[in-house]
Amino acid sequence: xxxxxxxxxxxxxxxxxxxxxxxxxxxxxxxxxxxxxxxxxxxxxxxxxxxxxxxxxxxxxxxxxxxxxxxxxxxxxxxxxxxxxxxxxxxxxxxxxxxxxxxxxxxx
Numbered sequence: 001x002x003x004x005x006x007x008x009x010x011x012x013x014x015x016x017x018x019x020x021x022x023x024x025x026x027x028x029x030x031x032x033x034x035x036x037x038x039x040x041x042x043x044x045x046x047x048x049x050x051x052x053x054x055x056x057x058x059x060x061x062x063x064x065x066x067x068x069x070x071x072x073x074x075x076x077x078x079x080x081x082x083x084x085x086x087x088x089x090x091x092x093x094x095x096x097x098x099x100x101x102x103x104x105x106x107x108x
Contacts (some may be wrong), residue, residue, distance in 0.1 A: 026043060028042075030054075033062070036062075041056075042055055
């Protein structure tokens with residue numbers, strides 16, 4: 001039992017490389033799972049392009065996926081308490097923030 005407490009209090013130095021520090025913009029995530037793992041593909045949808053490229057793939061255990069969910073909820077709650085509620089489209093926008101061209105509208 002004492003070993004678990006020591007492990008939880010242990011500091012870990014995390015290195016952030018220059019390329020990773022730049023980050024990757026994603027406006028869509030595709031999540032799949034099996035009994036052993038969750039796969040999260042981060043992609044970016046660009047207006048006018050019929051396909052999207054996966055820019056990052058994270059593979060993790062179900063336990064770590066649930067821990068990530070809890071950490072995101074905690075951070076969203078903190079963000080909203082400081083900056084206000086994050087509003088979502090209702091019903092959710094199927095075009096992820098991009099307005100589709102109407103059939104009667106011309107595209108340049």
